[in-house]
Amino acid sequence: MIPALRRYARALTRDADIADDLVQDTLVRALRSERLFLGGDVRSWLYTILTNLNKNRRRSLARRPPLMPLLDNNADASGTEGEGRDIARALSTLVEEQRSVLLLVMLEGMSYREVADIQGVPIGTVMSRLARARAHVRASLDGERPALRRVK
Amino acid sequence: MTDPKIPVTEDELHAYVDNELPAERRGDVEAWLAAHPDEAERVQSWRAMAEALHARYDSVLDEAVPKRLEIERLVRQPRRWVYGAIAATLAAFVAGGGVGWIARGVAAAPSTFQSFTLDALDAHRLYVVEVRHPVEVPGSERDHLQQWLTKRCGWDVRAPELAGLKLVGGRLLPGPSGPASFLMYESTSGERFTVYTAKAETEATQMRYSLQGGDGALFWADRGVAYVVSGGSDRRRLTQVAQAVYDQMEKSGG
Numbered sequence: 377m378i379p380a381l382r383r384y385a386r387a388l389t390r391d392a393d394i395a396d397d398l399v400q401d402t403l404v405r406a407l408r409s410e411r412l413f414l415g416g417d418v419r420s421w422l423y424t425i426l427t428n429l430n431k432n433r434r435r436s437l438a439r440r441p442p443l444m445p446l447l448d449n450n451a452d453a454s455g456t457e458g459e460g461r462d463i464a465r466a467l468s469t470l471v472e473e474q475r476s477v478l479l480l481v482m483l484e485g486m487s488y489r490e491v492a493d494i495q496g497v498p499i500g501t502v503m504s505r506l507a508r509a510r511a512h513v514r515a516s517l518d519g520e521r522p523a524l525r526r527v528k
Numbered sequence: 529m530t531d532p533k534i535p536v537t538e539d540e541l542h543a544y545v546d547n548e549l550p551a552e553r554r555g556d557v558e559a560w561l562a563a564h565p566d567e568a569e570r571v572q573s574w575r576a577m578a579e580a581l582h583a584r585y586d587s588v589l590d591e592a593v594p595k596r597l598e599i600e601r602l603v604r605q606p607r608r609w610v611y612g613a614i615a616a617t618l619a620a621f622v623a624g625g626g627v628g629w630i631a632r633g634v635a636a637a638p639s640t641f642q643s644f645t646l647d648a649l650d651a652h653r654l655y656v657v658e659v660r661h662p663v664e665v666p667g668s669e670r671d672h673l674q675q676w677l678t679k680r681c682g683w684d685v686r687a688p689e690l691a692g693l694k695l696v697g698g699r700l701l702p703g704p705s706g707p708a709s710f711l712m713y714e715s716t717s718g719e720r721f722t723v724y725t726a727k728a729e730t731e732a733t734q735m736r737y738s739l740q741g742g743d744g745a746l747f748w749a750d751r752g753v754a755y756v757v758s759g760g761s762d763r764r765r766l767t768q769v770a771q772a773v774y775d776q777m778e779k780s781g782g
Binding site for chain 2 (some may be wrong): 378382386400403503510513514
């Protein structure tokens, strides 16, 4: 459970220390409010806490400009990198909700239903976020596509 | 199955890749993809994307979990305790995460904390030195002691069971705003701890530590009752005792 939470947090934040801070806060908060947990899936519950904590964290960082929500703004591409870095870079271009959906479904293997519960939105919203996230990441990974500018 | 009648939607393509599609529809989608190479390529790219994600992040699963994330470590702080009390102690422990602690309830006004703590420490100093008459009702009459104090004080007074400590007994005291109950415990080595409770204005507070003249006290309030656990200057030891008291009050009151 904890290794998977760490993986999700790492991909979500793209920073190992911030990710582990998030996991720690998640666990502490979960333990602290265990009595508030009225059945259900513990795994989903932990991912929910982590997702919300990260949202709060990002809100507190709002003074920083958002991380390149559009590919066209991705002006800091610095040459060729391995596939791992590319996927991380592509993730960084997603807005938070889309990144979260993408990771929960594709990396953590959650069902749409679980993701809908975690994000507190209808399944339809999960699916549209997922579709947009996939299209966006695909475009980001595929520098050859004429519709996109690859900044060198 | 080369010409499925029902058109395949974008949602269905995603559901297909994510194994969310009803089994009976999979054949249709596969047939449709066979006839639409561009779409098939797109679906394939999603699979590659998932592989890239796993290739990039699965190594985290094999890393040793850092000590600070070990659940045993975190559990060692009992939950309710963690929730409300010794926020200060834990602040250093959690502060790194940038998520502030929300203390349970508002901190008591300094005057409440001070007056209760001073009264409790006065009683503590006055009675712990007594050899022959430290208490009015001896610990051997625990049931009677609890009933009597409960009746006089007006809330459920329980003498907690504290590991390694024997209940010497208790007495009734005048408190800041009415009667106060006073319980004394003793270790085999003669170390004494007292538990002072009195009605408080505040519903609940976080824990406060105070050290005065070599005697330490931990104060908190819960459900309108203030608690002060007093003992020696060993803060760690005092915290252990206070924690045990806190936990048992939680259980009995819950």
